[in-house]
Amino acid sequence: MSKDNESLHYMDxxxxxxxRMKWTIGIIAFVxxxxxxxxxxxxxxxxxxxxxxxxxxxxxxxxxxxxxASPSFDMSFVxxxxxxxxxxxxxxxxxxxxxxxxxxxxxxQAIIPKSKANFKSTKKIDVHVTLSSSNLPxxxxxxxxxxxxIITLNSQGELKGKVTVMFMFKKTKISQMNCTIAINTATKVxxxxxxx
Numbered sequence: 001m002s003k004d005n006e007s008l009h010y011m012d013x014x015x016x017x018x019x020r021m022k023w024t025i026g027i028i029a030f031v032x033x034x035x036x037x038x039x040x041x042x043x044x045x046x047x048x049x050x051x052x053x054x055x056x057x058x059x060x061x062x063x064x065x066x067x068x069a070s071p072s073f074d075m076s077f078v079x080x081x082x083x084x085x086x087x088x089x090x091x092x093x094x095x096x097x098x099x100x101x102x103x104x105x106x107x108x109q110a111i112i113p114k115s116k117a118n119f120k121s122t123k124k125i126d127v128h129v130t131l132s133s134s135n136l137p138x139x140x141x142x143x144x145x146x147x148x149x150i151i152t153l154n155s156q157g158e159l160k161g162k163v164t165v166m167f168m169f170k171k172t173k174i175s176q177m178n179c180t181i182a183i184n185t186a187t188k189v190x191x192x193x194x195x196x
Contacts, residue, residue, distance in 0.1 A: 046165060048087060048173060050174060051083050051084055051085040051086065051091050051117060051159070051163075051173065052084040052086075052175065053081075053083055053175035054084070054177060054179065054195045055079050055080065055081055055177065055195070056080035056081075057080070058077050058079055058190060059078075059189075060077045060190070061076045061078070062074070063075040063185065063188045065146055065151075067146065068143040068144070071133070071143035071146050073146075073151060074131070074133070075130070075131045075183075076130045077128075078126050078127070078128055078129070079110055079126070080126055081125040081126070081127060082122055082123070083117045083122065083125070083159065083175070084117070084121075085119060085120065085121060086120065087119055087120075087163045088120070089163050089164045089166065090116050090117065090118050090164055091117045091161050091162070092115075092164070093114065093115065093116065093160060093175075094114050094159075094160055096112045096159050098110040098112060098127075098155055098177060099155070100154070101156065102133065102140070103140050105137065105140070107131045107132060107133055107135065107136065108129055108132065109129075110128075110129045111127065112125060112127065112157070112159065113125070131153070149184060150182050150184060150185070150191065151185060152182050152183075154181070155177060155179045156176075156178055158174060158175070158176055158177070159175040159177075160172070160173075160174050160175075161175075177195065178195065178196045179193060179194065179195040180192075180193070180194050
């Protein structure tokens, strides 16, 4: 074998080795990219969260209150119920109710119809609510609160439904509402509203 043939053979082997190295680097880069995409999908897209279920600020339409000696209240308003879905798929929920309580006793409720909140959006539901203290026990603290000018109510509810991602992955989620509402009886406005 002459030096020229050896040199050609060596150059041919070197070219093959470089070509194999390029293919190996390309395959490794492709595999790393696929692993990163799979991790993103599992950690971000497939992370199912419970949607937030809240009552928003509202205007009181009517409010009639009694006195400290004869404590009572009747009120009506349109409650803006919000279902905030932060998932990458829709949240389809069943019909439910939101209970409004005073001192642990129910004074009214709102019906939430069956519906769905689309992915990364907030479903807005406006429901008419009428509250009355007629079912309160006589030993309630309502007289003292009326004299202070503030009525404290609670709204509680549970929304059960399924989050669907990519039309095939489904997971049941339950959202809880627990809000405290302070109503000023003199100005007839919501003084504060906090939800957990």
